[in-house]
Amino acid sequence: MDAGPSHPETLGAFMEELRIMVKLIGQAPAKVFVTGGAGFIGSHLVDRLLGAGHRVAVVDNFATGRESNLAHAAGHVTLHRADIAADDLVPLFAGATTVFHLAGLADIVPSIERPVEYFRTNVDGTMRVMEAARAAGVAKVVYAASSSCYGIPDVFPTDEQAAVRPQYPYALTKYLGELTALHWGQVYGIPVVSLRLFNVYGPRSRTTGAYGAVFGVFLAQKLAGKPYTVVGDGKQTRDFTYVTDVAEAFLAAATSPAAGEIFNVGSGGTYAINELVALLGGDVTYVAKRPGEPDCTFADVRKIERVLGWRACVSFRTGVGLMLDNVELWRDAPVWDREGIERATAAWFTHLGKERAVS
Numbered sequence: 592m593d594a595g596p597s598h599p600e601t602l603g604a605f606m607e608e609l610r611i612m613v614k615l616i617g618q619a620p621a622k623v624f625v626t627g628g629a630g631f632i633g634s635h636l637v638d639r640l641l642g643a644g645h646r647v648a649v650v651d652n653f654a655t656g657r658e659s660n661l662a663h664a665a666g667h668v669t670l671h672r673a674d675i676a677a678d679d680l681v682p683l684f685a686g687a688t689t690v691f692h693l694a695g696l697a698d699i700v701p702s703i704e705r706p707v708e709y710f711r712t713n714v715d716g717t718m719r720v721m722e723a724a725r726a727a728g729v730a731k732v733v734y735a736a737s738s739s740c741y742g743i744p745d746v747f748p749t750d751e752q753a754a755v756r757p758q759y760p761y762a763l764t765k766y767l768g769e770l771t772a773l774h775w776g777q778v779y780g781i782p783v784v785s786l787r788l789f790n791v792y793g794p795r796s797r798t799t800g801a802y803g804a805v806f807g808v809f810l811a812q813k814l815a816g817k818p819y820t821v822v823g824d825g826k827q828t829r830d831f832t833y834v835t836d837v838a839e840a841f842l843a844a845a846t847s848p849a850a851g852e853i854f855n856v857g858s859g860g861t862y863a864i865n866e867l868v869a870l871l872g873g874d875v876t877y878v879a880k881r882p883g884e885p886d887c888t889f890a891d892v893r894k895i896e897r898v899l900g901w902r903a904c905v906s907f908r909t910g911v912g913l914m915l916d917n918v919e920l921w922r923d924a925p926v927w928d929r930e931g932i933e934r935a936t937a938a939w940f941t942h943l944g945k946e947r948a949v950s
C-alpha cells in the first residue's frame with residue numbers, strides 16, 4: 592500500500608525530496624507489460640492502453656510480430672526484444688503492475704508439424720512469464736487463451752463450462768498455458784484472468800507466412816482478383832470478433848477485481864463463410880473440409896457481460912467494411928489457390944483424418 596507523502600522539515604529538504612521524486616518519476620519503469628505487443632491483437636491492445644494513459648512496455652521476439660505494428664506509437668512504448676521461452680524476463684518485469692500475456696505461436700498446421708516448438712513457447716513460455724510476474728509482484732495477469740480449446744462443441748452458444756477437447760497442438764498448448772497461468776495465480780496469489788478469444792479479425796492480422804486465418808486469405812485473393820477458397824460448403828459459421836472490441840475486453844479484465852476466472856470473448860453472433868463472401872463480393876472455388884474443424888463457433892458471452900460489463904460493439908457488417916477499407920495491408924500477402932492450400936494443409940489430413948482417430 593502507498594505510504595503517502597512524508598513531511599520534510601525545511602524548504603531545502605522539501606526541494607531535495609521534490610528533486611528526487613521528479614528523478615524517480617522520470618526513470619520509473621513502465622507499469623503495464625504486453626507480451627506479444629508487436630503482434631496483431633497485442634498492438635491493438637497497446638494502442639488502447641496508451642489511449643487510457645498507461646505507461647506501456649512490450650516484450651516481443653518478433654517471430655510473427657512486426658515493428659511496423661507499433662511504428663505509430665514509437666517513442667511512447669518501451670520495446671524489449673526478448674523471447675518468453677528463452678530470455679530472462681525477471682529484470683524486464685521489474686516495476687510491472689499488470690501483465691497482459693499475448694505472446695505465443697498461432698496457426699494450426701505448423702503446430703501439427705512442430706509441436707515441440709509450440710509447447711516450448713505456449714506452455715513453457717507462459718510458465719516463465721508467470722514466474723517473472725510473480726517475482727515482480729504484479730497486481731494482475733490477463734492471459735490470451737483460445738476458444739480452440741472447445742474443439743467441436745456439443746452446445747451453442749458455448750459457455751465456459753463446456754468440455755475441453757483440443758484437436759491439434761496449437762489448441763492443446765494454449766489450453767495448457769491457460770491452466771498454467773491460473774495455477775500460478777492459485778498457488779502464488781496472483782490475480783489471473785483468462786480470456787478465451789473467438790476468431791479475432793482486424794487490420795494488422797498476419798499477412799505473411801503459413802496458410803492461416805480466413806480474412807487474410809480472402810483479402811489477398813480479392814486484391815489479386817482470384818476466387819475465394821471456401822472450405823466445405825461455406826455454411827460453417829464463426830464467431831468473428833473485431834480486434835478493438837477484444838482490446839477493450841483485456842482492459843475490462845485488468846481493471847476488474849475478477850481473479851481466477853475464465854471468460855469467453857465473442858461477438859455475440861456467428862456468421863457463415865458464405866455471408867463473408869457475400870459481403871466481400873467475388874467468385875468462389877471450393878476446398879475440402881478439414882478434419883477437426885467445427886461447423887460452428889459461437890461464444891456464450893453472458894458471463895463476461897455480467898461480471899466485466901463488456902460486450903462487443905463492432906457489428907460483423909461494420910467490421911468487414913473496416914477490413915475492406917484497409918485491404919491494401921494485404922497487398923504483399925501470399926495468394927492461396929486450391930492446389931496450394933491442399934499442399935499446405937496435407938499434415939492436417941494426415942494426422943487428424945478420421946481414419947486415424949482413436950475412439
Ligand code: UDP
Pocket residue numbers: 790803804805806808820821822823827828829864884888
Ligand atoms: N476458411 C475458408 N477458406 C480458407 C480459410 C478458412 O473457407 O481459405 C474457413 C474455415 O473453414 C473456417 C473459417 O473460414 O470455417 C475460419 O477459419 P480460420 O482458419 O480463420 O479460423 P478457425 O478455423 O481456426 O476457426
